[in-house]
Amino acid sequence: MHSRGAAAGTSGVRVLAVSKTQPAAAVRALAALGQSAFGENYVQEALAKQHELADLDLEWHLIGPLQSNKCKEAATHFDWVQSVDRDKLIPLLAKFRPVDLTALNVLVQVNIDDEASKSGCAPEMVDALATAIAAQPRLRLRGLMAIPKPNADPTQRPHAFRRMRILFDRLKQRHAGVDTLSMGMSDDFSVAIAEGANLVRIGSAFFGERGRPA
Numbered sequence: 471m472h473s474r475g476a477a478a479g480t481s482g483v484r485v486l487a488v489s490k491t492q493p494a495a496a497v498r499a500l501a502a503l504g505q506s507a508f509g510e511n512y513v514q515e516a517l518a519k520q521h522e523l524a525d526l527d528l529e530w531h532l533i534g535p536l537q538s539n540k541c542k543e544a545a546t547h548f549d550w551v552q553s554v555d556r557d558k559l560i561p562l563l564a565k566f567r568p569v570d571l572t573a574l575n576v577l578v579q580v581n582i583d584d585e586a587s588k589s590g591c592a593p594e595m596v597d598a599l600a601t602a603i604a605a606q607p608r609l610r611l612r613g614l615m616a617i618p619k620p621n622a623d624p625t626q627r628p629h630a631f632r633r634m635r636i637l638f639d640r641l642k643q644r645h646a647g648v649d650t651l652s653m654g655m656s657d658d659f660s661v662a663i664a665e666g667a668n669l670v671r672i673g674s675a676f677f678g679e680r681g682r683p684a
């Protein structure tokens with residue numbers, strides 16, 4: 471692990487390679503091309519890969535739903551946790567962040583389309599969660615993450631990103647150090663960037679489709 475931010479391009483937009491379901495060898499191949507930041511959804515899967523790739527200097531982001539019983543491993547083995555969406559996780563992540571590591575970078579995940587099945591907090595909860603994170607010296611509040619509804623009418627697609635941008639701009643005014651708006655995936659990253667994303671999470675466009683026989 472290292473303390474740099476995710477690889478920054480000249481545009482100021484950073485790219486996170488989402489390596490869930492991909493073997494360690496695929497991560498290693500992409501790392502050889504210069505990609506240094508990787509996102510994983512499942513703690514156990516990530517730990518196995520990190521173990522195989524321990525010789526590389528990679529930055530790991532947890533982007534999947536976080537259970538409280540996984541907070542210790544998340545705080546120990548990741549550089550960023552993008553999926554903080556409830557109060558309960560905050561003191562746990564802070565308590566378990568090892569003292570020999572820098573503060574854990576944290577994003578608040580927002581359920582921006584109010585989908586019943588999705589992780590993420592309601593937009594009204596962002597301020598309270600952000601304040602609780604900012605109060606923890608072992609955590610570093612960096613910004614917001616969202617996964618807008620994928621099958622929305624394409625003409626509606628910018629709207630969720632735009633609502634996130636508004637929340638993000640407001641958060642930045644309240645908290646120094648907030649600099650990261652994580653939104654946009656393989657299918658919609660260009661729309662997300664146009665609406666202000668500065669960290670995009672790209673899986674299939676890097677690695678090919680997941681879970682389909684070759």
Ligand SMILES: *Cc1c(COP(=O)(O)O)cnc(C)c1O
Binds near residue numbers: 488533534656657
């Ligand atoms: C899987 C995943 C991605 C990447 O999705 P692609 O469509 O493969 O680019 C990004 N963010 C999250 C939270 C994911 O779970």
